[in-house]
Structure formats: C-alpha cells, structure tokens
Amino acid sequence: MTKTISLTGMRSFVAVCETGGVRAAADQIGRTPSAVSMTLKQLEDDIGAPLFESERKGALSPVGRIVLDEARAMIAHYDRACLAMTSYAADRQGRCDVASVPSVAVTLLPRAIAQLRAEGSRFDIHVRDSDSSAIVDAVENGMVEVGLCVLATRRPQLSFEPLFHEPLDFVCPADHPLAKSKHPLKWSQLDGESFIRNGAAAALGLAETEALAADSKLTATNVSSNLAMVEAGLDGAIFGFGVEVGLHLLRIITSGVFDRYPSLQIAVGHMGEALPFWLFRLDYMHRATVRSKRYPCIQPLKKTIFDYMRENVYITTSGMAWEPAIKFSQEVLGVERVLYAMDYPYQYEADEVRTHDNLAISDADKKKLMQTNAERAFKL
Numbered sequence: 001m002t003k004t005i006s007l008t009g010m011r012s013f014v015a016v017c018e019t020g021g022v023r024a025a026a027d028q029i030g031r032t033p034s035a036v037s038m039t040l041k042q043l044e045d046d047i048g049a050p051l052f053e054s055e056r057k058g059a060l061s062p063v064g065r066i067v068l069d070e071a072r073a074m075i076a077h078y079d080r081a082c083l084a085m086t087s088y089a090a091d092r093q094g095r096c097d098v099a100s101v102p103s104v105a106v107t108l109l110p111r112a113i114a115q116l117r118a119e120g121s122r123f124d125i126h127v128r129d130s131d132s133s134a135i136v137d138a139v140e141n142g143m144v145e146v147g148l149c150v151l152a153t154r155r156p157q158l159s160f161e162p163l164f165h166e167p168l169d170f171v172c173p174a175d176h177p178l179a180k181s182k183h184p185l186k187w188s189q190l191d192g193e194s195f196i197r198n199g200a201a202a203a204l205g206l207a208e209t210e211a212l213a214a215d216s217k218l219t220a221t222n223v224s225s226n227l228a229m230v231e232a233g234l235d236g237a238i239f240g241f242g243v244e245v246g247l248h249l250l251r252i253i254t255s256g257v258f259d260r261y262p263s264l265q266i267a268v269g270h271m272g273e274a275l276p277f278w279l280f281r282l283d284y285m286h287r288a289t290v291r292s293k294r295y296p297c298i299q300p301l302k303k304t305i306f307d308y309m310r311e312n313v314y315i316t317t318s319g320m321a322w323e324p325a326i327k328f329s330q331e332v333l334g335v336e337r338v339l340y341a342m343d344y345p346y347q348y349e350a351d352e353v354r355t356h357d358n359l360a361i362s363d364a365d366k367k368k369l370m371q372t373n374a375e376r377a378f379k380l
Contacts, residue, residue: 007078009043010071012036016057017068018293020300059259059302072296073141080145083124095124099135100148109148131198152205168209196240237346246273249313250305254286258312259302265312267377269341272315276329279306310334314377316341317369321352323359326369335365339373 015025016036026033044051051064060068083095100109105127113125130138132149139147139158151160170190172179178189187208197216249268258264268275275282282305289298303311310333317326318341330338340356342348359366374380 003046005046006039006043007075009039009046010075012039013043013051014068014071014075016040017060017064017299018290020290022057059256069141073143077142095126096146097126097128097144098146098148099128099130099138099144101132101135101150102129104148105129242270242273245270246275249273249275250282253305253308254298254301256299256301258308262312265314265377267314267316267339269316269318269343271317271320271325271329272309272313272333275309276315276332279309279332282306310337313337314339314373317356319343319347321349321355323355326356326359327361330361330365330369335361335368336373336376338369339377340370 011029012025012031015029016022019025019028022036022040023033026036029036031039040051040057047063047067049063050061051067053059053061080095080097098109109127113127116125128144132151135144135147135149136151136155136158138144140155148163151158154160170178170185178185178193181189190212193212195212195216197213245268249266249272252258252266286298286301286305289295290300301308313333314337315329315333316339320326326338342352356366356370359369361369
C-alpha cells in the first residue's frame, strides 16, 4: 500500500533546507520549532529513510537531495493548480508560467503577450528568463508550463514544436580578418580562433561547435553578453578569462563542494581572480539570495565564502605583481594562502621578481610567499 506523504511535511522540509535550520524555517512558515521537528520526523518515517546526514540538519542525505528536488516541483505544481482553480472561480482563466531565453524574451515574447491581451485572454502570465538547458529542466520538472529555448535532443516526456529556424552566424569584431570574407565560412577557417562559449553550443548538437566550445576559456550564458564581450575586445586575458575562472570557483564554493569534501584544496592564479576583493559583498549577497529563495540551486552552506577562501583556496600572484593587492590578499586570506607565481610565458617580466623582493613585509612572510607556502601546498 502506497503511503500518503503530507504536503505540510514537504513544505516544512523545503523551508528547513532553504533557511538553514529548524528555527528559521519555523519563523518563515509560521509554526513552532518543535512542530517543524515533529513534522520532519514524520516525513522521514513516511519516506522510510533519513533526509539529513545528522540531527543538526546541516547537510542533506542522498535521499534528502532527491526528496528536495521532488518536493519543490510538487509544491510548485500544487500552488499553480490552486491558483488556477481559484482564478477560474473568480472568472479568470488561470495562470501560465513561461521560461524563455533572454533573446526571445526581449524580442518575440512581448508581442505575443500583447496579442493575447488584445484577443481578450485574461489568464495571468509569469515570465522568467534563463538558459536553454535550465529551461528544459524547468519544463520537465513541472516548474513552468511553457519553455522557449533550443532543444538539441528530443525528450519523450516533452512536446516540442519548432517556432522558427535561424542561420548559424559567426560574430567577430569588424576588423577581424574573417569579417572581410564574402562567402560562407568553412569550419576549418575557425581553427585556432578564440571563442566565447554559451549554452547554445551544446544545444545545437553539432560536433564542430562543441569542439570549438571545448577550447573556450570564457562562458557567457546569453546572446547579449556574448555580443558585448566580442564588441569590447574583453573576451581574452584582459578580462574575460579571469571573470570565467572566478565565476567557476564561486560556483564550486556555493554548490557545497567544500562541505562535501572539506579537505579539498584549490590553487587559483591572478590573485584569486579578484574574489578576495569581493568577499564582503559575496557573503552578504549569498545570505540574501538564500533568504529570498529566488534560485533553488543556492542553498545554505556550513561556512561563509570568506571561510572557504581562507581554508580551501590558495591564490597566486601570477600576473599581479602589485604590492597593494599582494598585501591586501595576505591580510584578508592569511600569509599562508598567498603564493608567488609568474604568468609565464604570457606575462614574462623580470621586474615582477624585483617587485616581490622589495615588498614591505617581514622576511618570514616573504619566505612563505616565495617558497614555503608552495612547498606545503604542493608537497614539494
């Protein structure tokens, strides 16, 4: 016999996951902490497995991670169904949640919605923008009813209808040699070029675009960002590479990798790709994002981003032989976390060594910077 799982239990469980604790969850949903704890215990009994790794509710069990995804989808579906029923009873025609890639959301979607309104449609429309892969997952999980995106591989549980076909264009600065071509380009002409990767590369399902994207050091998730980077010439080492690596490291931190593997150590060049200078705001906005529940993937962490940077990340001075930045990073992360490096062969300057030699720091700290930190980090 199938057990009945309480919707109240699911809401309590999701609230605990999103707020980081029973007491905060109780405040959010208007219940007492003891009532929330009892509801969670009953939910675990109904499911037949623990949802958390420990009584502190700090980390989800493998079953808990699956239940969280299903609970969010079930609650979203239930809330939409309730709204549809009450809207219909109030002489409206319900609600439609739409997810769209930004390029469609700002060009085609406004006209389509305006036409619906002109035809007298009265249902509520809620639009969110995202990349194609996230949109497909949102439709598949029941988070939205309609998705406007690229679908490379058909999924049997989804109904897909092509709206239009577009040519595959090559975008580059106006002074690029390939911009002067009067004929369609061949794939071989693109070998060795620096590309900005986005979700469309994988969504197209073409081996050629996937190969070009695999060598990319910069990712921009929407067309507007791609065009801006190309136009500004900022897609390479001047800015784009650093932004991409810094964002990737931040994704590793906020996804909970260091909570699952607390002894993991990562070394990042270029003075930590600017993350040490952003730590105050990163921690502040991460807490705000967790509270807002705007992004389901942003969950509470066991520590602050600041703590992970001090305990799990080494940064090097490669390409950043600048005394104020070096001393700031040593002060913020600790002298044991900053290592000397040169960005060879791309930024090979002998004066950078002299800059490090002349740093206004103690001899002991200078030895850590130039020698012993690396010996410890890499077990040399």
